[in-house]
């Protein structure tokens with residue numbers, strides 16, 4: 457394992473991290489979105505930068521300061537996030553998908569504010585592209601890490617996502633456990649990769665990010681892309 461003393465162990469590497477929610481417009485004044493503070497993704501960006509990597513952080517709307525030395529790219533929709541991700545994925549060693557991407561977008565965005573009329577309103581939604589899967593499917597894909605926020609069957613769902621999206625690693629958390637996700641400052645993760653698994657117990661998101669970054673680096677070293 458990489459020692460804590462080796463503070464520049466990612467020197468020469470590029471990392472791309474997605475963070476926060478995406479926002480899918482309905483009309484000029486409304487949108488649909490997900491819960492996501494962006495804290496975990498920002499913590500990973502900070503930890504990778506501190507370990508010596510060149511870090512790009514693609515983020516949806518969040519209320520967080522950019523970590524020092526990190527290049528931040530702000531986006532709104534899943535489609536915008538995918539465009540930026542696919543561009544940066546061509547020149548990165550590691551891609552970490554921490555964003556809570558909206559699975560669906562409104563099929564027809566109204567040009568003007570939708571006026572209130574009948575008792576019910578039907579919205580037709582269209583599936584968004586899977587950003588992390590599209591990165592993992594590239595020729596010369598980076599080492600690609602996904603997250604799985606689940607409320608039940610955490611391990612099964614996480615393992616399925618690892619396979620289905622063709623990822624190198626997945627970080628699962630049970631968001632129904634208090635202190636484990638969304639707006640919390642703490643989290644715990646279960647990591648699964650082809651060669652094994654590891655539980656990172658409940659701690660601050662910054663400490664968890666530090667451990668996760670170290671672990672990604674050591675798996676990457678064992679099985680380079």
Ligand code: CTP
Nearest residue numbers: 553554555557584585586587588602603604605
């Ligand atoms: N993800 C993505 N693009 C999407 C949806 C998800 O890149 N359109 C990424 C997330 O950033 C995360 C991983 O895929 O790293 C898993 O997200 P999750 O919402 O748990 O998985 P889904 O495949 O969307 O499945 P479901 O929501 O049905 O559980």
Ligand code: CA
Nearest residue numbers: 556557558559
């Ligand atoms: Ca989803």
